[in-house]
Amino acid sequence: MTFTRPTPAGWAVLAIGALCAVGFADAAIAQTAAAPAADAAAAAPAAAAAVPNKGDTAWMLVSSALVLMMSVPGLALFYGGLVRTKNMASVLTQVFAIVAMVGVVWTLYGYSLAFGDGGSMTPYIGGFTKAFMHGIDANSTAATFSNGVVIPELAYFVFQMTFAMITPALIVGAFAERIKFSAVMLFILLWVTFIYFPIAHWVWYVAAPDDVAAAAKALAAAADGAAKTAAQAKLDEVTGAVGWLAGAGALDFAGGTVVHINAGIAGLVGALIIGKRTGYGKDLMAPHSLTMTMIGASLLWVGWFGFNAGSNLEANGTTALAFVNTMVATAGAALSWLLAEWIVKGKPSLLGICSGAVAGLVAVTPASGFAGPIGALVLGLVVSPVCLFFVSTVKNALGYDDALDVFGVHCIGGIIGALGTGILVNPALGGVGITDYTNITGNNAGTYDFVTQMIAQGKAVGATLLWSGIGSAILYKLVDIIVGLRPTVEEEREGLDISDHGERAYNM
Amino acid sequence: MKIVMAIIKPFKLEEVRDALTAIGVHGLTVTEVKGYGRQKGHTEIYRGAEYAVSFLPKIKIEVAIASDQVDKTIDAITSAAKTGQIGDGKIFVINLDHAVRIRTGEADAAAL
Numbered sequence: 001m002t003f004t005r006p007t008p009a010g011w012a013v014l015a016i017g018a019l020c021a022v023g024f025a026d027a028a029i030a031q032t033a034a035a036p037a038a039d040a041a042a043a044a045p046a047a048a049a050a051v052p053n054k055g056d057t058a059w060m061l062v063s064s065a066l067v068l069m070m071s072v073p074g075l076a077l078f079y080g081g082l083v084r085t086k087n088m089a090s091v092l093t094q095v096f097a098i099v100a101m102v103g104v105v106w107t108l109y110g111y112s113l114a115f116g117d118g119g120s121m122t123p124y125i126g127g128f129t130k131a132f133m134h135g136i137d138a139n140s141t142a143a144t145f146s147n148g149v150v151i152p153e154l155a156y157f158v159f160q161m162t163f164a165m166i167t168p169a170l171i172v173g174a175f176a177e178r179i180k181f182s183a184v185m186l187f188i189l190l191w192v193t194f195i196y197f198p199i200a201h202w203v204w205y206v207a208a209p210d211d212v213a214a215a216a217k218a219l220a221a222a223a224d225g226a227a228k229t230a231a232q233a234k235l236d237e238v239t240g241a242v243g244w245l246a247g248a249g250a251l252d253f254a255g256g257t258v259v260h261i262n263a264g265i266a267g268l269v270g271a272l273i274i275g276k277r278t279g280y281g282k283d284l285m286a287p288h289s290l291t292m293t294m295i296g297a298s299l300l301w302v303g304w305f306g307f308n309a310g311s312n313l314e315a316n317g318t319t320a321l322a323f324v325n326t327m328v329a330t331a332g333a334a335l336s337w338l339l340a341e342w343i344v345k346g347k348p349s350l351l352g353i354c355s356g357a358v359a360g361l362v363a364v365t366p367a368s369g370f371a372g373p374i375g376a377l378v379l380g381l382v383v384s385p386v387c388l389f390f391v392s393t394v395k396n397a398l399g400y401d402d403a404l405d406v407f408g409v410h411c412i413g414g415i416i417g418a419l420g421t422g423i424l425v426n427p428a429l430g431g432v433g434i435t436d437y438t439n440i441t442g443n444n445a446g447t448y449d450f451v452t453q454m455i456a457q458g459k460a461v462g463a464t465l466l467w468s469g470i471g472s473a474i475l476y477k478l479v480d481i482i483v484g485l486r487p488t489v490e491e492e493r494e495g496l497d498i499s500d501h502g503e504r505a506y507n508m
Numbered sequence: 509m510k511i512v513m514a515i516i517k518p519f520k521l522e523e524v525r526d527a528l529t530a531i532g533v534h535g536l537t538v539t540e541v542k543g544y545g546r547q548k549g550h551t552e553i554y555r556g557a558e559y560a561v562s563f564l565p566k567i568k569i570e571v572a573i574a575s576d577q578v579d580k581t582i583d584a585i586t587s588a589a590k591t592g593q594i595g596d597g598k599i600f601v602i603n604l605d606h607a608v609r610i611r612t613g614e615a616d617a618a619a620l
Contacts, residue, residue, distance in 0.1 A: 082554075286557075286559055287554055349553065351554055352555075355555060391555045391556050392555060393556070396556050408555075
């Protein structure tokens, strides 16, 4: 056995990298130092208005850690167990590296693009006003869904960071076992920048929800024509400062569109552009460890309480509702996948119940704070047979190699969840109804209308499919030109563990 | 000298070892192998992917013995490994030219 020392050239690259990092840090510090005067002026009225609740703050920080646990190790193990032994380290490394890279990118400019003020572009993208965490300190606050209730902006920042980490990590399942590590990293860097940050902004950015609520109430209370016109003008003004899908009244409690449909369609496009694994349909490609997959799926379930219940941004009754919905929908979906498989394929499988649990978690994500528990249970029972149909019948019929069924589970489950949310939010079905400012089009704040709501949900689904689908296709092609997407057939046969990373997941 | 190589069902390994010990065979090499004979494989289904698995897990044992012990050894393995079902395995007997015990340098019969 011999050790190869890193070459002098390698050390030189490392040294240059370190110098660059120091330079970045300096710039960041300089920006922060230059800011306090402007900050103090802006932050002063907010600080006087509302103080974060300690319980809310604690819950949001715990939720952030839970969502991180969904990615590493949850998703990494769930995916890792499903690939062959020779690609285990590759999948684990890809997920871990994406989490780390997006953490850096989110801090540098991602949070600003997703949740900053984009000026005239605000309905479509945040600007760079919060880049390098400009103007964010321990005293900054972020609004929640309750008027007058705030949480520390740093807690909101890190909670949303964990979402930005897991979403691109979901995609790698679609092209697992046949993509170069360099291509994954470059693609994901571009993807979060041009696809994820804008879509998160469209759906979740509401600059001042309390102002929107006040304006909507004023409009509802306005007695005569002149007052109505004035109130409408005020409402239009404040709703100009929200993401366009949020403004269209689309309901997405915890990220059915932003996270799951978005990642799912990007995965399908990737599977189509990159092509099938060498030997697909001929070689045995059975999962190498369903034990790992079961551990991963279980960690995802537990972590998802942070994802869904945490998305309420407070610790209150709606948080408990989202928590319970996440529990019952997942239980229902795990069971219905198992039963459907038992009936159709003849045997109930471990992979089936794990897949069902994930499908249920995906479907209940947008509905978690809007549906009632029985609605969530129905959603869970319905989603699994549909996803099973897609991952077995449709996938085989169309012949695409979505290796770990990112499209079949996340995109399809996400669409069922997004449309289901529009139905199950109906108070007549046990849903919570439309809260005072979320559905702000058509002057129907506070009322549920099936057609209006389904149009809004459909808009969100369609916009996400189009932006992510087309945008991802362009980015894959770009990455293919710059670094190349696929390893050689020899490298793929040997396994990405050795060819990309020079190590094995198992030395036994 | 002979090498007796037997492919057996994995769960029969302990019984075979006991039977061989009882007739004075002290030393056995075991390998986990896969293969197929007349026993049919099975189908595995992972979501939409169905795989016909025709290579089944078996245990291969190898014992080196003096030529006059061959019949006794075959009897011992056969009686211990037999279930009467397809898939019980096979026994192969191979000539062995030479054997050396590494520790002492003893050769042939003394090395067994």
